[in-house]
Amino acid sequence: MSGPSQDELAGLDGLGASSGRTGSNAPTIVVEKAPEPRAPEGRTIAQRPTTQDRAFVLTARGAAVSTLVIMLLIGVFLTLGAMPAFRQQGFGFLLENEWLPEAGNFGIASLLWGTFVVGLIALVVGFPIALGAALFISEFAPRSLKKALITLTDLMAAVPAVIYAIWALFFLQEQLLGVAQWLSTTLDGPLGFLAVAVPDSPSSYTSSAFIAGVAVGVVIIPTMTSVMREVFSQAPVGEREGAIALGATRWGMIRAVVLPFGRAGIIGGTMLGLGRALGETIVVFAIISPVFDFTTNPLESGTNTIAAHIAIRYSESSGIALAGLLGAGLVLFFFTLTINTLAGIVVSRSRSGAATEI
Amino acid sequence: MTTFDTSVTEQLPAVPVSAFKPAALVAESVNAWFGTHHVLADVDLTMAAGEVTALIGPSGCGKSTFLRTLNRMHELVPGSSLSGRILLDGEDIYDPARRPIESRRRIGMVFQKANPFPTMSLYDNVVAGMKLTGRKITKAETDALVEHSLRSAGLWEEVKNRLEAPGSSLSGGQQQRLCIARALAVRPDVLLMDEPCSALDPTSTRRVEETIRAIAGEVTVVIVTHNMQQARRVSDHCAFFLAAQGQPGHIVEQGRTEDIFERPRDARTEDYVNGRFG
Numbered sequence: 001m002s003g004p005s006q007d008e009l010a011g012l013d014g015l016g017a018s019s020g021r022t023g024s025n026a027p028t029i030v031v032e033k034a035p036e037p038r039a040p041e042g043r044t045i046a047q048r049p050t051t052q053d054r055a056f057v058l059t060a061r062g063a064a065v066s067t068l069v070i071m072l073l074i075g076v077f078l079t080l081g082a083m084p085a086f087r088q089q090g091f092g093f094l095l096e097n098e099w100l101p102e103a104g105n106f107g108i109a110s111l112l113w114g115t116f117v118v119g120l121i122a123l124v125v126g127f128p129i130a131l132g133a134a135l136f137i138s139e140f141a142p143r144s145l146k147k148a149l150i151t152l153t154d155l156m157a158a159v160p161a162v163i164y165a166i167w168a169l170f171f172l173q174e175q176l177l178g179v180a181q182w183l184s185t186t187l188d189g190p191l192g193f194l195a196v197a198v199p200d201s202p203s204s205y206t207s208s209a210f211i212a213g214v215a216v217g218v219v220i221i222p223t224m225t226s227v228m229r230e231v232f233s234q235a236p237v238g239e240r241e242g243a244i245a246l247g248a249t250r251w252g253m254i255r256a257v258v259l260p261f262g263r264a265g266i267i268g269g270t271m272l273g274l275g276r277a278l279g280e281t282i283v284v285f286a287i288i289s290p291v292f293d294f295t296t297n298p299l300e301s302g303t304n305t306i307a308a309h310i311a312i313r314y315s316e317s318s319g320i321a322l323a324g325l326l327g328a329g330l331v332l333f334f335f336t337l338t339i340n341t342l343a344g345i346v347v348s349r350s351r352s353g354a355a356t357e358i
Numbered sequence: 359m360t361t362f363d364t365s366v367t368e369q370l371p372a373v374p375v376s377a378f379k380p381a382a383l384v385a386e387s388v389n390a391w392f393g394t395h396h397v398l399a400d401v402d403l404t405m406a407a408g409e410v411t412a413l414i415g416p417s418g419c420g421k422s423t424f425l426r427t428l429n430r431m432h433e434l435v436p437g438s439s440l441s442g443r444i445l446l447d448g449e450d451i452y453d454p455a456r457r458p459i460e461s462r463r464r465i466g467m468v469f470q471k472a473n474p475f476p477t478m479s480l481y482d483n484v485v486a487g488m489k490l491t492g493r494k495i496t497k498a499e500t501d502a503l504v505e506h507s508l509r510s511a512g513l514w515e516e517v518k519n520r521l522e523a524p525g526s527s528l529s530g531g532q533q534q535r536l537c538i539a540r541a542l543a544v545r546p547d548v549l550l551m552d553e554p555c556s557a558l559d560p561t562s563t564r565r566v567e568e569t570i571r572a573i574a575g576e577v578t579v580v581i582v583t584h585n586m587q588q589a590r591r592v593s594d595h596c597a598f599f600l601a602a603q604g605q606p607g608h609i610v611e612q613g614r615t616e617d618i619f620e621r622p623r624d625a626r627t628e629d630y631v632n633g634r635f636g
Contacts, residue, residue, distance in 0.1 A: 143436055236473070238469060238471050238473035239473050239475060239476075241431065241434070241467075241469065241473070242469065242473040242474075242475070242537070242540075243475075243486070243490060244431070244434065244462065245429060245431060245462055245466065245467035245469075245541075246462070246463070246466070246486060246487035246490050246491070246540070246541070246544060247459045247460070247462040247463030247487060247490060247491045247544060248459065248487075248490035248491065249459055249490075252490045252491075252492075253490075256475060256478075256486060256489075256490055257475065260475075260477050260478075261477075
């Protein structure tokens with residue numbers, strides 16, 4: 001590495017010296033004496049940091065390392081705390097539907113299913129709205145409206161989840177009962193698993209994964225919108241104008257330039273939303289019934305997610321039951337960490353996401 | 359990216375079409391503003407069919423703005439406004455009854471910075487305009503169109519064996535010629551070029567200039583350039599723009615290129631084309 005740069009420097013040096021000489025003494029032709037061959041000496045590039053430099057670097061490095069250490073400690077704490085439950089249940093911890101720690105029989109299979117279904121429904125509800133909102137804000141909204149909408153979505157992301165929870169409990173739940181009933185009875189034929197035991201009773205639908213999922217979907221809309229809008233707004237002006245100058249409609253330009261450019265942002269924002277949905281606690285807690293009855297039918301009352309289950313049970317749990325909750329927490333911790341990391345990788349590896357923070 | 363909005367569908371004759379019919383473009387007392395800033399005043403200019411018209415002048419004299427009024431790109435800038443008429447074969451492109459996208463289809467544009475669609479293949483880049491405007495042609499016609507457009511832009515020989523490579527894989531000069539091919543593929547009547555060579559090396563510049571000379575006659579070319587030699591080499595007509603202090607840009611002198619360079623009537627034109635300012 002240091003070889004060529006040494007040669008280059010030597011060459012430049014010789015050039016500068018000779019031109020200086022011819023400049024002062026124009027007619028004379030100066031013959032450079034060939035330099036004696038000598039082995040170039042390596043030189044280490046170093047600079048002495050000042051005290052302020054050192055203090056700044058140490059502080060910044062310490063802060064960066066501490067976030068990693070805290071994450072690691074959480075993981076270690078959960079693992080250690082969950083060990084008794086893992087040791088007792090083995091793989092059954094992931095496969096068991098029931099939660100009867102007193103009887104020595106508990107697992108998170110139904111919780112995993114509930115978490116998955118609620119997350120999926122949240123995405124189905126939230127994704128189209130978030131994508132449409134992001135496109136509208138970045139491509140269609142007039143300039144005056146744009147700023148207001150950006151602020152509004154950011155504010156929505158900052159509203160505490162418990163506000164969404166009471167809204168879901170006192171407003172959304174009631175509104176969705178009819179929808180759930182209609183879906184269940186209409187789709188009964190082709191999708192028989194959606195049929196509920198007592199179709200006429202509203203309480204058959206009140207605490208379903210469907211209603212919890214829609215509520216969580218609303219919660220994750222601002223986050224997804226924000227990431228997607230940020231990426232869309234970075235689509236290069238040159239390419240946009242190129243498409244428009246070819247005679248594209250605005251929608252044609254969006255399909256040819258903005259969406260391909262923002263693909264990673266769409267994927268990353270969605271995964272970020274999914275991560276948030278899987279961990280959403282209070283909104284699910286408000287909707288689901290506190291009893292541990294479980295159904296795979298997303299329209300029927302009786303669902304639970306890992307996060308909501310921990311929130312419901314932790315105050316009354318001790319010993320092996322508490323270890324079980326910590327084990328469930330570890331699984332959730334692992335899932336969300338993986339999904340968020342993947343989202344970060346997808347976004348930052350793409351052309352559009354290099355400058356985006358999520 | 360193979361499916362696009364197909365709101366406008368029309369049948370095209372098989373390519374290559376031997377007879378392009380270039381159209382004259384006439385600007386009548388065009389004024390342009392950005393907000394309250396008056397950047398262009400009373401520009402009257404006839405850009406003759408099938409000829410190359412060069413717009414020259416120092417930076418900030420409004421020549422790029424004028425170019426962008428010619429295919430309705432100016433109005434995309436928030437806060438911009440405009441007066442006057444632009445006649446394409448006698449019809450005002452700002453007529454409320456005409457959709458802007460119709461005008462842009464007939465008046466293509468090549469930008470200062472090459473802007474191929476980086477994720478599309480070279481092939482898809484060339485036919486992007488056809489897809490974006492919803493025109494359907496057969497695979498064989500598309501193949502012929504791609505070859506014809508790339509040949510016109512002087513790029514065919516360099517890329518014919520890697521048409522599936524992405525648009526971003528080309529060098530700067532090749533990307534600019536790809537953009538020319540892309541603009542030619544929709545078979546415009548007029549091609550606007552906004553300093554197409556300002557970011558290119560001398561060899562690529564020469565190739566683009568050869569391309570301009572080759573397509574002149576098939577299309578009407580309007581080119582903005584800072585390079586006097588280039589204006590002299592490629593253009594038939596020249597219009598010299600100037601914006602004095604606190605005054606909007608306007609045309610000082612226009613005429614046949616050799617007249618502008620050899621026998622300028624205005625002292626400012628003479629100073630500018632001889633490199634004494636700007």
